[in-house]
Amino acid sequence: MSVPYFTADEIRAAEAKLFARVAAGVPMRRASWGLAAAVALELRRLTGAIAGTRAGLLIGSGDNGGDALWAGAFLCRRGVAVEAVLLNPDRAHKAGLQALVQAGGRVVTRLSDNDIVVDGIVGISGKGPLRPEAALHVAKITAPIVAVDLPSGVDPDTGEVSGPAVRATLTVTFGGYKRVHALAPRHCGRVVLVGIGLDLPHSDVEVLTDREVGARWPVPEAADDKYTQGVVGVAAGSAVYPGAAVLSVGGAVAARSGMVRYTGTAHEQVLARYPEVIAAEKIGEAGRVQAWVAGPGFGTGRHEAKTLAAILDQDVATVLDADALTMAAKSPELVRGRQTPTLLTPHAGEFARLTGSAPDPDRIGAAQQFAADWGATVLLKGRSTIIARPDGRVRVCEAGSSWAATAGSGDVLSGIIGALLASGLEPFDAAAMGAHVHARAAFIAAGSPVPAPISASLLRDAIRPAISSVRAAAQHSGVADAAHTGKTGS
Structure with missing residues (x-):
């Protein structure tokens, strides 16, 4: 079967229906668990191990930041040393941040040397390039990057890159593939889909297998x-x-x-x-x-x-x-x-x-x-x-x-x-x-x-x-x- 690709609006509409029929927090837990599993596999591929490795998180104010924080908590429980930079501390996902800290993760002002970095800066609602502070943090990263849903700074519908943006080795997306994943491959890297139970509409855009x-x-x-x-x-x-x-x-x-x-x-x-x-x-x-x-x-x-x-x-x-x-x-x-x-x-x-x-x-x-x-x-x-x-x-x-x-x-x-x-x-x-x-x-x-x-x-x-x-x-x-x-x- 061909694989459908969706606009940001189509995904958001499907998410709204999901949030109305399941308990609060369930979709995020599904997404973050899948994200943590994908990051763990990538750590094993890169280093040969999971426990004893180091992961950094760049956290924005949206749900993607929450997904990354919860994933960080799950990774801590598997023996990964996790540190997080909160780009907007007052608007960071509270439950996700609490889970990370309770699991042993640290909040820092800048990332140190890590085996992998998770981009949880912006999600499918984000438009335009990275803001200056986020761009500075991204520019200093030398480790492979795993993007949450899509690379921050890349347009979710057109794949346009108009300024500083994340270039990921791996993108972990939720519910359905977005157009950006087909249109901006150099920034998305490999793409892994994690199902969260979305009821998606027919799409006019597809990819043949x-x-x-x-x-x-x-x-x-x-x-x-x-x-x-x-x-x-x-x-x-x-x-x-x-x-x-x-x-x-x-x-x-x-x-x-x-x-x-x-x-x-x-x-x-x-x-x-x-x-x-x-x-x-x-x-x-x-x-x-x-x-x-x-x-x-x-x-x-x-x-x-x-x-x-x-x-x-x-x-x-x-x-x-x-x-x-x-x-x-x-x-x-x-x-x-x-x-x-x-x-x-x-x-x-x-x-x-x-x-x-x-x-x-x-x-x-x-x-x-x-x-x-x-x-x-x-x-x-x-x-x-x-x-x-x-x-x-x-x-x-x-x-x-x-x-x-x-x-x-x-x-x-x-x-x-x-x-x-x-x-x-x-x-x-x-x-x-x-x-x-x-x-x-x-x-x-x-x-x-x-x-x-x-x-x-x-x-x-x-x-x-x-x-x-x-x-x-x-x-x-x-x-x-x-x-x-x-x-x-x-």
């Missing part, structure tokens, strides 16, 4: 042939950028496509690398396809504009990337309101050219608005890639690393998504699944246990192992493979 991607990935059935598996056309590359064609075609070939047809001036380079591809110089000679990928390294001249118009005039699902987006920005009537499934894959600069403004700070809201305005699915690239449908549904693909931030990797992604479209998947599914496997391929290509920089070619070569890994996750969990068409109805 390995299991779901693996289960939905199209695979050939007994009666399939090279045509029924989907034929994807790739219009890419030029005399200046022939490599874009090779990379985009390579993404399509590796992803699963029954057949890839290429059209463009880089046919010699494409065939030299992929002799199985059917190549033609002109769009009219390409043959029938179930989906098009248009734009990587293609050029933006008059001939390319005519080719793009010819592609968009076909009743075929289409991925527009790179130069195709530049041409769409100049002639939006080619795309806006197109009835055939269409996917736009801009990075931030292309997004600004297409919409007239940058997507920051609310990338989810910006992608939703763009998709609604243009009547097309939008994939906004980034470490956290946003995929938005015109109806407002959103998927976020948090890559888990930035190894894919290399020249040409977007060309590979367009080919992967095009192959999935040709199999029958809708743009929303194809984009999210393609981005997921693309990110996994980058991670695999970088290697382990100590990753090293990669190129787009290495990423392309890791697509098949990436697909194998997500399909294995689905099979190991007992999830059946999707039908070969890949249609999900979403």
